[in-house]
Amino acid sequence: MDINTGNLRDLARVIVEHLHANGFPAEGGANRQVLALAEECGEFVGAYRRWSGQARRSGTAEEMRAELADVIITAFATAEELGIDLEQAIDEKANIVLTRGWREASPR
Structure with a gap:
């Protein structure tokens, strides 16, 4: 399958369609995806800890x-299940973030 990953919203639609077609019912899909997103965030944190030397075993930058x-893909699939236009939400949030004050450099 050749997917254009440049359009994450379309990718999310395809993923959700595949989930529904393969035994994961649409009902409860939002709950499933929210839990999956939390799980993926935890897996990213674990991979970061291993890569940065803060865990018992090492890990790679590729992991x-x-x-x-996975976090980003799952976030888009979660938004799809929740009926959220995540690209619009990101644009709106970015405008808020970029208008916030930034920490001033400490005088030295």
């Missing part, structure tokens, strides 16, 4: 990168 991608 961390893949887990972060």
